[in-house]
Amino acid sequence: GAVVSQHPSWVICKSGTSVKIECRSLDFQATTMFWYRQFPKQSLMLMATSNEGSKATYEQGVEKDKFLINHASLTLSTLTVTSAHPEDSSFYICSAGAGMGNQPQHFGDGTRLSIL
Amino acid sequence: GQNIDQPTEMTATEGAIVQINCTYQTSGFNGLFWYQQHAGEAPTFLSYNVLDGLEEKGRFSSFLSRSKGYSYLLLKELQMKDSASYLCAGSTGGFKTIFGAGTRLFVKA
Numbered sequence: 001g002a003v004v005s006q007h008p009s010w011v012i013c014k015s016g017t018s019v020k021i022e023c024r025s026l027d028f029q030a031t032t033m034f035w036y037r038q039f040p041k042q043s044l045m046l047m048a049t050s051n052e053g054s055k056a057t058y059e060q061g062v063e064k065d066k067f068l069i070n071h072a073s074l075t076l077s078t079l080t081v082t083s084a085h086p087e088d089s090s091f092y093i094c095s096a097g098a099g100m101g102n103q104p105q106h107f108g109d110g111t112r113l114s115i116l
Numbered sequence: 117g118q119n120i121d122q123p124t125e126m127t128a129t130e131g132a133i134v135q136i137n138c139t140y141q142t143s144g145f146n147g148l149f150w151y152q153q154h155a156g157e158a159p160t161f162l163s164y165n166v167l168d169g170l171e172e173k174g175r176f177s178s179f180l181s182r183s184k185g186y187s188y189l190l191l192k193e194l195q196m197k198d199s200a201s202y203l204c205a206g207s208t209g210g211f212k213t214i215f216g217a218g219t220r221l222f223v224k225a
Contacts, residue, residue, distance in 0.1 A: 006158075034212075034213070036215075041220075042217065043203070043215045043216060043217040043218055044159070044203070044215040045215075046212070046213075046214070046215075049212065091156075093158050093159075095213075104149060104161040104164055105149075105161070105213055106161075107158035107159050107160070108158060109157070109158050110156075110157070110158045112156070
């Protein structure tokens with residue numbers, strides 16, 4: 001079964017709306033989670049590393065005031081797309097590692113965001 | 117810098133064998149992942165290579181050469197359901213994973 005739960009799976013909203021996406025690790029604690037963005041037929045692009053109890057680490061070119069990340073507990077990270085516009089429409093995916101070292105990431109099912 | 121290259125698309129016939137190559141240049145390289153991703157879905161883990169050599173897991177095998185910065189994923193006895201994108205990804209430590217653009221595999225009857 002799924003070890004990482006992501007919600008919602010699909011969002012359609014008007015331009016200017018803020019959208020919150022949740023990522024939960026179901027049966028393990030994740031001190032680190034990752035947020036990716038994927039455009040059609042393109043690769044997963046790492047947006048930021050979410051660190052429990054501290055500020056997220058953003059990749060170059062990602063606006064931290066636009067994409068707010070909160071990792072308040074060991075099982076939950078949230079990504080809020082603030083004042084979303086049509087160009088923010090994309091597939092957003094979170095992932096978490098279950099152990100120490102270089103373990104494979106468990107991915108959430110993704111959130112398809114469409115801004116009208 | 118980080119750079120992962122893999123072919124954009126490949127086509128193969130049901131029942132055949134296909135090899136998907138990946139070359140990488142990543143700083144702080146620890147290991148090489150392969151993921152499968154069907155359209156509109158999240159990636160699913162296939163394999164992880166840390167040491168040089170071939171690792172076999174059922175119909176799928178993965179190879180790594182650290183000195184050459186090269187890996188491949190080998191799929192045997194292809195099935196129609198294997199049509200998907202295959203993502204090569206480098207692990208750079210601390211869980212951080214850098215993905216290639218993916219290879220879209222089309223399996224035809």
